[in-house]
Amino acid sequence: MVSPAFKPIKQEKISTKIVEQIKALIAGGELRPGDALPPERELMALFNVSRPSLREALNTLATMGFIEITQRHRTIVRSLAAGRITEPIDHLLKEDFQTVFELIEARKAIETWNAHHAAKRATSDDIARLEKSLAVMQAKIESNLSVVEEDANFHLAISEATHNRIQMHLMFSIYDKLKESLGKYLERIDMGDVHAQHLKIVTAIKKKDSDLAETRMREHLDYVQSRVREITSQESMSNK
Numbered sequence: 001m002v003s004p005a006f007k008p009i010k011q012e013k014i015s016t017k018i019v020e021q022i023k024a025l026i027a028g029g030e031l032r033p034g035d036a037l038p039p040e041r042e043l044m045a046l047f048n049v050s051r052p053s054l055r056e057a058l059n060t061l062a063t064m065g066f067i068e069i070t071q072r073h074r075t076i077v078r079s080l081a082a083g084r085i086t087e088p089i090d091h092l093l094k095e096d097f098q099t100v101f102e103l104i105e106a107r108k109a110i111e112t113w114n115a116h117h118a119a120k121r122a123t124s125d126d127i128a129r130l131e132k133s134l135a136v137m138q139a140k141i142e143s144n145l146s147v148v149e150e151d152a153n154f155h156l157a158i159s160e161a162t163h164n165r166i167q168m169h170l171m172f173s174i175y176d177k178l179k180e181s182l183g184k185y186l187e188r189i190d191m192g193d194v195h196a197q198h199l200k201i202v203t204a205i206k207k208k209d210s211d212l213a214e215t216r217m218r219e220h221l222d223y224v225q226s227r228v229r230e231i232t233s234q235e236s237m238s239n240k
Contacts, residue, residue, distance in 0.1 A: 014049050018057035019064075021047075026066055026077060029165045033172035034156070037067070037075040079172040100181045101225070107174060108221045111155060114171070115201060115217035118161035119210040126161035130202045133157055137195050147191050148183050154198055158217075161205070182228065189227045197223065 025031040037043060044054050058075060061067045068076045118126070137150040152175050159171035197220040204213035 013056075014053040015056035015060065018047055018049065018054060019060050022057070022061060023066060027165070029163070029168070031077045032160065033077055033079040033169055035077045037077070040073075079169045079176075101229070103174070103177060103181070104221065104225050104228070107178065108218060108225075110167070110171065110174070111158070111221060112214045112217050114155075114159045114162050114167065115205065115213040116210045117164065118158050119205045119208050119213040121163050122161040122205050122208075126157070127202075127206055129157045130154065130161070130205065134195065134198055134202060137191070137198070141191050141195060146187060147194075148179065148186050151186060151191075151194065152179055158201070158205075185228045185231050186224075188231055189224065193223065194220070 022031070022037075031037075038046065040051070040054060044051060047054065058067065058069065062069055065078060068078050070076060122130075133150060133154040137147050137154065140147045140150060156168075156171055156175060159168050162168070197216070201213060201216045201220060204216050
């Protein structure tokens with residue numbers, strides 16, 4: 001009698017199981033770029049594991065580039081497009097500021113696509129998130145507070161409404177660069193105008209009018225591009 005081809009059973013480490021579960025949540029879109037994981041003590045209870053096993057898993061995920069452990073000991077989901085894609089962009093922006101206008105052009109291609117598909121795919125939760133973003137921005141404008149972060153959150157929420165995980169990660173990486181390079185210029189743009197443009201985009205998405213949403217997004221980004229050009233041109237003239 002020939003012996004069956006039995007295979008040995010692999011004993012997986014607990015930390016490996018934690019790694020695979022978190023990776024699956026990221027791959028499935030349940031954990032998105034920028035999301036914070038629960039505190040360590042809460043994660044230990046949720047996974048029913050010890051602190052050493054959890055820390056080993058988190059360190060592995062950080063080494064693999066899935067998460068980032070901040071100085072405040074918060075654990076943040078990283079964009080999977082970070083690193084190889086964004087490092088060359090960062091270098092170009094430092095070498096030549098005019099590269100930022102190339103980044104804005106690339107942003108137009110990505111974000112008009114986002115608006116088009118968000119209008120087709122946005123759920124009621126996505127719409128609620130966009131409307132909340134509009135309300136927070138309006139309140140901060142009325143209080144004369146910076147809305148650069150809210151502006152970024154609005155555009156990222158639209159990318160999430162496409163329900164395309166690759167697009168979401170790409171957007172998260174690009175917005176890190178945009179905030180770094182354009183933040184000081186956005187502070188000098190009339191954010192009341194920006195809010196009104198955001199409202200038009202959301203209205204088109206709610207109507208499920210994909211062509212109109214795409215048009216409204218393009219108009220908005222054309223406006224931002226023209227204002228940044230004006231500001232940088234004025235700065236260039238004053239420095240002569």
